[in-house]
Amino acid sequence: MDFPQAELIAVNGIELEVFSAGDGKPLLLCHGWPEHAYSWRHQIQPLVDAGYHVIIPNQRGYGASSRPADIAAYDIENLTGDLAALLDHYGYDQALFVGHDWGAIVVWNMAMLHRDRVTGVINLSVPFMQRGPSEWVGFWEKMLGGDFYIVHFNRQPGVADQVFADHTEQFLRNMYRTNQWRFPAPKIGSGMPLINMAKAPHLAAGMPGELLMSDVELQVFIDAFNQSGFSGGINWYRNFSRNWEILGAYEQHIYQPTLMIYGDYDSVPKSDNLAEFVSTLSVASLDCGHWIQQERPEQTNQLMLDWLTDHYPA
Numbered sequence: 001m002d003f004p005q006a007e008l009i010a011v012n013g014i015e016l017e018v019f020s021a022g023d024g025k026p027l028l029l030c031h032g033w034p035e036h037a038y039s040w041r042h043q044i045q046p047l048v049d050a051g052y053h054v055i056i057p058n059q060r061g062y063g064a065s066s067r068p069a070d071i072a073a074y075d076i077e078n079l080t081g082d083l084a085a086l087l088d089h090y091g092y093d094q095a096l097f098v099g100h101d102w103g104a105i106v107v108w109n110m111a112m113l114h115r116d117r118v119t120g121v122i123n124l125s126v127p128f129m130q131r132g133p134s135e136w137v138g139f140w141e142k143m144l145g146g147d148f149y150i151v152h153f154n155r156q157p158g159v160a161d162q163v164f165a166d167h168t169e170q171f172l173r174n175m176y177r178t179n180q181w182r183f184p185a186p187k188i189g190s191g192m193p194l195i196n197m198a199k200a201p202h203l204a205a206g207m208p209g210e211l212l213m214s215d216v217e218l219q220v221f222i223d224a225f226n227q228s229g230f231s232g233g234i235n236w237y238r239n240f241s242r243n244w245e246i247l248g249a250y251e252q253h254i255y256q257p258t259l260m261i262y263g264d265y266d267s268v269p270k271s272d273n274l275a276e277f278v279s280t281l282s283v284a285s286l287d288c289g290h291w292i293q294q295e296r297p298e299q300t301n302q303l304m305l306d307w308l309t310d311h312y313p314a
Helices: 037-049 076-090 102-113 136-144 149-155 159-166 168-175 193-199 201-206 215-228 231-237 240-249 297-311
Strands: 006-011 014-021 025-030 052-058 095-100 118-124 258-263 281-286
Touching: 006 076, 014 037, 014 076, 025 037, 025 076, 025 102, 037 052, 037 215, 037 297, 052 076, 076 102, 076 240, 095 102, 102 118, 102 240, 118 297, 136 149, 136 240, 149 159, 149 193, 149 231, 149 240, 159 168, 159 193, 159 231, 168 193, 168 215, 258 297, 281 297
Parallel strands: 025 052, 025 095, 095 118, 118 258, 258 281
Antiparallel strands: 006 014, 014 052
16 A cells, blocks of 8 residues: 555644554554654555554654654653544544564553553553662763763754754665674774764674665655654653653553563663563564564564564454
8 A cells, every 4th residue: 555644733832743544452653763754554454454444643752743843752751641632533442553673662651650541451562660769871881982872962952853864864774784783882982872873874784784765765764864853763862861751650660561572683672581570571573683573573473473462452
């Protein structure tokens, strides 16, 4: 099917650019960074054919959605509040939420902050992040140093935003590759690795894997980030410390049925104790890198549909 037409929907004091298709039980698909609703293009038709109403927002900071100037506007209360308000817009009390990368982080927290709105969870790549005794950015700085991309985003505001904006196509072309390394970021040259990826066009041939989409598909992402810039999405990272404070008020547990899908070559670490935080857990792994639903669309769709049949039948 063609990718659905966008609709701007007012929610939670902002506007979200939302793509939807189908009828039936609602499924909300949440993209990661640096991505776009279009990253779920391979999942829409199979899920619609299976009888679901598929709703895919460009979350705040992305595409044509609102891009508040205040960094705190991108904290976890606002990100999950947007999704709760989106359910209200469509008249749904509950939905099943699917997330990849940062979208998975949002979905994990949606299941805690708005427990009664979430009937189930499917998350890709990023497992549940337990709130430990130390706030995350300071911990990563101590363990991984100032060149670790999340630390850099927080300690040098605006720097990466501008470099990525100045080299949008090359940055995305280097990022969207099979078996791509994200965590920790690849050590290429000196300084902040992701900035080097953006600045150095010649690195593409030496990056692991191959471009995982056509140039026509890549252009959708390029156009979107040329429109939005990168600050909105990076501001999600700049709220890790704030989110650590916010989440102290919530039980660190997922009670909803959950499917966790990993990529075997994704350098986001798999969790060895996820079952301690998730009551009803299924785990699967695919022979791919970080961009799971784009690199292995058919296998991802089959895993999702099989699990949905048991836990959220249309």
